[in-house]
Amino acid sequence: xxxxxxxxxxxxxxxxxxxxxxxxxxxxxxxxxxxxxxxxxxxxxxxxxxxxxxxxxxxxxxxxxxxxxxxxxxxxxxxxxxxxxxxxxxxxxxxxxxxxxxxxxxxxxxxxxxxxxxxxxxxxxxxxxxxxxxxxxxxxxxxxxxxxxxxxxxxxxxxxxxxxxxxxxxxxxxxxxxxxxxxxxxxxxxxxxxxxxxxxxxxxxxxxxxxxxxxxxxxxxxxxxxxxxxxxxxxxxxxxxxxxxxxxxxxxxxxxxxxxxxxxxxxxxxxxxxxxxxxxxxxxxxxxxxxxxxxxxxxxxxxxxxxxxxxxxxxxxxxxxxxxxxxxxxxxxxxxxxxxxxxxxxxxxxxxxxxxxxxxxxxxxxxxxxxxxxxxxxxxxxxxxxxxxxxxxxxxxxxxxxxxxxxxxxxxxxxxxxxxxxxxxxxxxxxxxxx
Numbered sequence: 001x002x003x004x005x006x007x008x009x010x011x012x013x014x015x016x017x018x019x020x021x022x023x024x025x026x027x028x029x030x031x032x033x034x035x036x037x038x039x040x041x042x043x044x045x046x047x048x049x050x051x052x053x054x055x056x057x058x059x060x061x062x063x064x065x066x067x068x069x070x071x072x073x074x075x076x077x078x079x080x081x082x083x084x085x086x087x088x089x090x091x092x093x094x095x096x097x098x099x100x101x102x103x104x105x106x107x108x109x110x111x112x113x114x115x116x117x118x119x120x121x122x123x124x125x126x127x128x129x130x131x132x133x134x135x136x137x138x139x140x141x142x143x144x145x146x147x148x149x150x151x152x153x154x155x156x157x158x159x160x161x162x163x164x165x166x167x168x169x170x171x172x173x174x175x176x177x178x179x180x181x182x183x184x185x186x187x188x189x190x191x192x193x194x195x196x197x198x199x200x201x202x203x204x205x206x207x208x209x210x211x212x213x214x215x216x217x218x219x220x221x222x223x224x225x226x227x228x229x230x231x232x233x234x235x236x237x238x239x240x241x242x243x244x245x246x247x248x249x250x251x252x253x254x255x256x257x258x259x260x261x262x263x264x265x266x267x268x269x270x271x272x273x274x275x276x277x278x279x280x281x282x283x284x285x286x287x288x289x290x291x292x293x294x295x296x297x298x299x300x301x302x303x304x305x306x307x308x309x310x311x312x313x314x315x316x317x318x319x320x321x322x323x324x325x326x327x328x329x330x331x332x333x334x335x336x337x338x339x340x341x342x343x344x345x346x347x348x349x350x351x352x353x354x355x356x357x358x359x360x361x362x363x364x365x366x367x368x369x370x371x372x373x374x375x376x377x378x379x380x381x382x383x384x385x386x387x388x389x390x391x392x393x394x395x396x397x398x399x400x401x402x403x404x405x406x407x408x409x410x411x412x413x414x415x416x417x418x419x420x421x422x423x424x425x426x427x428x429x430x431x432x433x434x435x
Contacts, residue, residue, distance in 0.1 A: 006362035010332075013357050014349040017337055039431060040189045040397055041066075042118060042150040045165045047075045048189070049172055051113035051219040053105065057082045057098055058120045062150065080105050089122060095133055102137050113219035114144045114172055121151040146171050159240065167240040169213060172222060175249045179229040183276070184211045186231050186245075186253070187238030188312075188400040191215040196405040197285045201269075205278035226251075230276060234258050234402060236338060257340070258400070260313060260407050261321035262289060269403070282404070289404040296411040297326045300418060306373075306387045308380020309334040309360060311395040316344035318379065318395075321407070323352060331373060332357045333383050358386070377418060381431070384424045392424050393417035394431060 008016065043066050046054050056066055056079060063081045070076030082101045088094035098117065106112075115137065119130045130147035138145040148168040151161050166187070183202070185192060191212035192198055202210055216222040231253035233242045242253040254275040256268040269282050305327050307319045316337075319329045332355060337345070348355055359365065360382050368386050377391050378384040384392030393413045401409040 006364055007356050007358045009353060010345065010355040010357055011349045011353040013337070014345050017342055017345055041069055042148060042161060042165050043069065043079060044073055044075060045189060046116045046118060046148050046169060047078055048213050049114050049116065049169050049219070050216050050222055052116060053078045053080060053109070053112045053114075054116040054118055055080050055082060055098065055101055055105065056118045056150075057084060057094060057123065058118075058150075059084060059122065062120050084122075089126060092126075092128070095128060098133060099137060099140065102141065106141060112143065114146075115141075116146055116148055116168070118148045118150055120149075121153045124149055124151045124153065144172050162237050163240040166238045167244050170225075170241040170245060171248075172219075173226045173245070173249060174223055176226045178227065179251075180227045181207055182209050182211060182228040183207055184225045184228045184231045184245075184251070185402075186233045186242050187235030188212070188258070189214065189397050190400040192234075192400050192402045193405060193409070196402050197282075198403045198405070201280045201282065201285075201403075205276070205280060207276060207278060230254075232256050232272065234400075236340065255340075257317075258313065258402055258406060259321070260318050260410055261324050262286060262293075262404075262407065263324075264317060264321070265289075265404055265407065285404040289407050292408050292411060293325050296415060299415060300327070302326075302328065303376040303418070304328040304330055304374075305414075306331040306333065306375045306378045306383040306390060308378065308383030310382045311380040312397045312400065313379075313395060314338070314341060314344070315380075316341045316348060319355070320344045320347055321410075323348070325411075330355060330375065331383070331387070333360055333380070333386060335359050335361050360386075377414060379414070381424070381428060384427075388424070391417045391421040392427060394427055396431065398431075 043054060043056065056063060058066070058081065060083060063083060066079065067076065067081065070079045080101070082094065082098055084094040088097070102115065117130060117134055117137065119128060123130065130149070134145040134147040146168050148165050149161055154160050191214045192210065199210055202208060211225050211228055213222060213225070226249050228251060231242050231245055231251050233239065233253050233255045234257055245251045246253055254271055256271050259265050259268060266282065266286060269280050273280050305322055307315050307322070307329055309315050311318065315332050315334045319332055322329050329352070334357065373387055375387050375390045377393060378387045379393050379395050381392065381394060384390060395410065395413060
């Protein structure tokens with residue numbers, strides 16, 4: 001007989017959070033950051049630096065997966081590998097070989113503007129000093145060089161790889177004294193969609209341009225981010241980068257997250273008004289989005305929705321937003337609870353105490369398909385897998401909605417998934433998540 005998957009009611013989770021629990025279960029997620037996960041892995045994030053190359057120093061297995069991901073996702077031509085074996089690791093000779101590899105690479109290609117050297121968990125376990133290696137290579141070749149780490153063992157620490165990689169790519173930005181009335185957006189892998197009202201509101205308040213590393217076409221564009229007077233952190237993954245830039249580049253920041261609930265979106269805009277010292281007229285966008293919610297609610301009807309973790313949203317905030325739209329959310333899938341989730345968990349526990357929260361990684365989840373839980377729509381590939389009869393909306397990290405546009409784009413994607421569904425397998429392959 002199959003054992004029940006590990007789960008808590010939202011009320012039990014609220015009690016656990018109040019007692020200090022943050023992790024439901026130690027474990028990675030579908031999109032975390034290894035080279036083997038596809039999607040936004042360490043390598044792809046590191047290569048957001050324009051006009052850069054990466055040297056990936058790794059055993060054969062990690063290198064193989066990284067190469068396949070590079071072919072699938074289009075960055076293989078900027079990615080180079082140095083294979084390390086047991087003798088390298090015991091003697092440490094691969095650190096010298098890495099310098100030789102850089103010399104060989106530079107002799108065979110046009111000179112890049114920046115180099116990233118990536119270590120794996122093996123070197124982190126050996127405490128290999130890749131920061132020193134990067135400094136030595138930079139001094140030898142007069143090219144900016146930074147180190148990054150593909151280390152799933154650090155997932156549960158204070159500096160997990162999904163945070164340290166974002167810090168590393170922003171470390172290329174030089175400090176400048178003179179600032180412009182411009183802002184940088186941190187935390188997401190993609191720049192905010194051009195269709196977001198955010199750009200119009202910022203321009204109207206005299207804040208322009210809005211910069212993001214993914215929108216930089218040259219290394220000089222990336223360097224220009226150092227001239228911005230403020231950083232807006234929209235997702236938790238950019239926290240270390242924001243803290244680094246505040247200290248090293250004298251660019252303060254505030255956290256104004258991507259949200260899908262109307263009140264949460266309005267609250268982010270109020271925070272930006274306060275922190276940036278500007279006035280934003282958002283009333284018309286609020287009313288327009290409120291009408292859009294009512295419109296799509298009539299089209300979609302009373303559907304039930306499972307919310308996953310591997311999405312461009314905080315699962316608990318998204319569940320709250322969907323409930324406020326008028327839909328039902330019986331299930332949430334996630335492995336961890338962040339401090340920022342407390343308010344939304346309390347809200348959900350008060351209004352929907354019977355919501356079930358499942359971990360993605362508990363061993364008993366291997367039997368979860370036997371549960372045959374029924375929902376109409378799953379948001380996120382993990383929720384789509386565990387709710388196999390549901391239609392799936394990916395809510396991908398490949399494009400970044402923000403502001404009231406986020407609610408509109410979510411509803412459009414939900415409607416498309418319900419009216420023109422694709423198989424879960426097809427969507428996984430299309431997203432580069434199956435290697």
